[in-house]
Amino acid sequence: MLVKFGELLKPFLYSFRDLVPIIVVVGFFQLVVLQQAIPNVNEILVGTLLVVIGLALFVRGLEMGLFPIGESLAYSFARKGSLFWLLSFAFALGFGTTVAEPALIAVAKEAAFVAAQEHIIAETREAMDAYAMGLRLTVAVSVGIAILVGVIRIIKGWPIHYLIIAGYIGVVLMTGIAPEEIVGIAYDSGGVTTSTVTVPLVTALGVGLASSIKGRNPMVDGFGLIAFASLTPMIFVMGYGMFF
């Protein structure tokens, strides 16, 4: 009985351990550096408890739902051998998960605000909304293309670093010709595209594909889809900035 209870508690202990660094950092800076009391202790305790439970549930859900479905899709596609549908799925997954991504919506809004302040676009609500929407679609298309190219790479077994280095050259060249105001936003947009639900799914898909295609190594070929998804938006957003 006691052993069982311990097993039940384990995921929560693991989640709590993941939070210890944050608790230490925030506590140290609040109490020692800023020398202030911790406000709303009750709120913080309730919040921490929710975070611990949430993280434990998320990890359980990963292993039960997200990982298996990503892998089973990869196996089904590999067995079916329908390249067209696999690539359509790859693009749709990249586009669909990015276009509604809350972090991207926030960055796009901020970018439209900056563009209006720098008089790149008119300082009206319509112009700013149109600019933000265009930016979101641009990033979503670029992530769709990224996953599509990444899947082709896994199928063909191309070494990842050639593609990544080519992407870097693209980023550096675009930095040289894109307007200066867009560069910071473009660089950041690479990081915000990959959400907490997309990452496990895309990783499972890549690893699943690489394990079910003969001659591919899941470690060497299976990873790397996320890397593409964080690289292409930089190039596309700088391109977007050049048209305005």
Place this chain on the structure above:
Amino acid sequence: MELLNEILTMTLLTVRDVLPIAVIIFGVQIFVIRKPIPNLKRTLIGFVYVLIGLALFLVGLEKALFPLGKVMAEQLTDPAFIAQGLSAELHDAIQTVRWQDYKWTYIFAFAIGFATTIAEPALLAVAIKAHEVSAGTISVWGLRVAVGLGVAIGIAIGTFRIVTGTPLHYYIIAGYIIVVLQTAVAPRLIIALAYDSGGVTTSTVTVPLVAALGLGLASTVPGRSPALDGFGLIAFASLFPMITVMGYAQISEWKYRRQEKRNQRLNSANNTRPNEDVR
């Protein structure tokens, strides 16, 4: 009661975010693959766990971490705090910034970058997968610490850049050159994973706090504009983990080789002089 409301609202928001993914997956499964999903019930329960887990996680963050963390970022970048250690006349005369005065900001950037990355669920997911695929060679904790250090260094350098106002692209290009050089020498198995770890680091936990730090700095340091200089921290946070993860693999390999060599030497020593105590 209010808490329950918040959780419910957050769950609905999470459902809305996950809906496009669910539609694509189940659409493909039904119309293209045309086969029932294996273990359908278990998979669906898993999805529900993910949704509720994420919602609780986000509500908790907004209750516990974000308000305090954001206020903290503002206070640590506040000129009044920065000028604390200076004498009164210097305090009044302060027009240009000395980057040394911001030491607590860099330390905070480093520490919070590391701490939030360790708690990042997306990174945990990739680490679990990498552990499984590498048959245990890559430890879940080791990868997360390597990525956490990368984000920590990245954000610390990023805040330094905002304070000094040096151009963002110089740093990014320098980082790229290091990544390319490391790629040539790092163990081949780690490369794809290292590239991936750049993208997964910055999501739910890290971005809001880092954004607050960048915006706070850019709006209080004299001569910086939040619009132009406030961006770029996330780019740093996605670049440096690649370097540290490849570095982690390089160090592990080096240690392994050294151990091998030592074992070989031990063996040959044992063979020639079997009775001598080698230590």
